Amino acid sequence: MxxxxxxxxxxxxxxxxxxxxxxxxxxxxxxxxxxxxxxxxxxxxxxxxxxxxxxxxxxxxxxxxxxxxxxxxxxxxxxxxxxxxxxxxxxxxxxxxxxxxxxxxxxxxxxxxxxxxxxxxxxxxxxxxxxxxxxxxxxxxxxxxxxxxxxxxxxxxxxxxxxxxxxxxxxxxxxxxxxxxxxxxxxxxxxxxxxxxxxxxxxxxxxxxxxxxxxxxxxxxxxxxxxxxxxxxxxxxxxxxxxxxxxxxxxxxxxxxxxxxxxxxxxxxxxVMGDLALSSATDDGGFIFTPMLKSVTYPNFYYIGLEGVSFGADGGSASTMAAAPPSLSGVDSQGNGGVLVDTGTTYTHLPDPFYASLLASLAAVVPYGRSRDMEARTGFDLCFRVPCTRAPCAAEDDELPPISLHLAGGGRLTLPKLSSYYPVTAVRDSVVVKCLLFQRMDDDGGDAGGGGASGPGAVLGSFQMQNVEVVYDLVAGRVGFLPRDCAVRA
Known part of the structure; x- marks a missing residue:
């Protein structure tokens, strides 16, 4: 997996x-x-x-x-x-x-x-x-x-x-x-x-x-x-x-x-497998496309390039984007680098020191206090105490900034907020704790099975793909993303 x-x-x-x-x-x-x-x-x-x-x-x-x-x-x-x-x-x-x-x-x-x-x-x-x-x-x-x-x-x-x-x-x-x-x-x-x-x-x-x-x-x-x-x-x-x-x-x-x-x-x-999977995935259909990278060492898997990450409702601009290390934008001749699209890994993994800098930037802009005890209990790196008087605590009502992935080729995928932050507690004393569900890429590849000395530089996991239609266009050699309510399409 x-x-x-x-x-x-x-x-x-x-x-x-x-x-x-x-x-x-x-x-x-x-x-x-x-x-x-x-x-x-x-x-x-x-x-x-x-x-x-x-x-x-x-x-x-x-x-x-x-x-x-x-x-x-x-x-x-x-x-x-x-x-x-x-x-x-x-x-x-x-x-x-x-x-x-x-x-x-x-x-x-x-x-x-x-x-x-x-x-x-x-x-x-x-x-x-x-x-x-x-x-x-x-x-x-x-x-x-x-x-x-x-x-x-x-x-x-x-x-x-x-x-x-x-x-x-x-x-x-x-x-x-x-x-x-x-x-x-x-x-x-x-x-x-x-x-x-x-x-x-x-x-x-x-x-x-x-x-x-x-x-x-x-x-x-x-x-x-x-x-x-x-x-x-x-x-x-x-x-x-x-x-x-x-x-x-x-x-x-x-x-x-x-x-x-x-x-x-x-x-x-x-x-969906076949032509039907590709028929709605057009450039004018709202999909964000990025080239499917090739790995000579690991040719069986789906790689894309990541140029940076930004926070905020507007998805950020080139000036506000935190640039990803060059290793994430491509795969070298030894099969190292790039971002693996892996539905078998639960959370997205990013490498240090890039990941650590993103955590620091996010903590600086979020107006809520940290929940250190929940971070220790869950293993997630950032958990915030978000005001909420009554469940459900809608994501659009809080001030946690949306996260955008700036993909190779110029596309920008703004993740649904529930694909980035998730309430890990019930409402108590008008507060709910929400955690960032990204993780650090282990030096030995960890859950993703690569990274560090060899393999992918990062992994896009299934949690960040929820409520995003993803198309693997093997004819054109590209991967497309379209944020949407997948329950509506069910």
Missing amino acids: HPFIHIYIILLCIISSFFNSQATDTKPQTQSSLVLGLSHVRSLYTPSMTLLNSTKYDFLDIVEPVTAYTDGYLLSLNLGTPPQVFQVYLDTGSDLTWVPCGTSSYQCMECGDQHSSSKPTPMFLPSQSSSNTWDLCGSRFCVDVHSSDNRFDPCAAVGCAIPAFTSGLCPRPCPPFSYTYGGGALVLGSLARDSVTLHGSIHGIDPLSPVEFPGFSFGCVGSSIREPIGIAGFGKGTLSLPSQLGFLGKGFSHCFLGFRFARNPNFTSPL
Whole structure:
């Protein structure tokens, strides 16, 4: 979920023991996380993408509902025949799609309160799907998940000659894998193939109806660290969901509901893949566009450039903008710098000393007193005691300044105030405490899995994308932003 994926070859016996171990249940609560009180094998599979590449899907758009959770956004996956339904995190910062899976209970270590429920974690049961099989050792997905440039490739370890699996002719199932994320998160599992059913429309005009995509490759995960419920990878790599379904030649969009709707399944907003995602994202439609930067080192992820940050209702001017360090406006030849657009990271992370200077500037212009005790309790760096006689305390009624991101190419994205500051207490003595929900970029990349010595210079997280429609225009190579009430579009 956090972007930089390092694939480790682990002895098969060790992986197998993890994969079959016992367990219980959903996403980690770190000290800096804030609880906002919201919401097989039947036959060897011969890889074939014929159906997915057929003209039947040339004009297909996919529209899926997305719901808010306590620290991210969830997408429903319908896997298998008949379909088994799973709620997974929508993550643009990774490629692998996986679900808890297997014949024994799912084990998740360091998963905090969300995994302490007595209710068992839903698990995909391969034996209950007539269309399920394990992915093969020589498939491009197996090669991708196993870092094939290692001379001790596990496909060779299970008795498959290198020429056989590189040519796609190895008849053995793909060996178990280890897939890691930033912040020390890890999943262990095996690659499976099965049908995934989504909701599609031809030209975005016909009514939505189920569309089955056969042969979808995903992780059947039996145990994990800090990753409790599953992930839909939306990066640009071979394994990602839009890549496998053929939508990386077009693009996709999402409009995240406000976190006040978290854990409320009655409110959803759309994830759109295909031409429909791009049709409304025009220069005269109010969208703010910025170029999609390229990283030779990390080509599977979505980068944009940041030129500065300003405070105030007018969004600031060039003279009042705090200039970002040059490393945030582009990605160098070693893959360092830029801003990663990562829906799998909750809060936006900015590097020091730029972040520290922004905190000082913001504290100087806000006319409210600090709540030091709440800063200590939540881990957020700026919390203010804001006057409020009665809930709800509307954001437009306070004097906290809007925050604007000045993007490469000249666009200015003014974030909705609730995407920057959030009330972390109830009204008490006519005061509510609101905290700035940005965080410091760790030297080692922290939650974002990069930064410091390598990787992105900053990360744009999902909290700052709430009530902003975001379009990933892979045709024109750009990312577009449009602040709007995503609940209205739901």
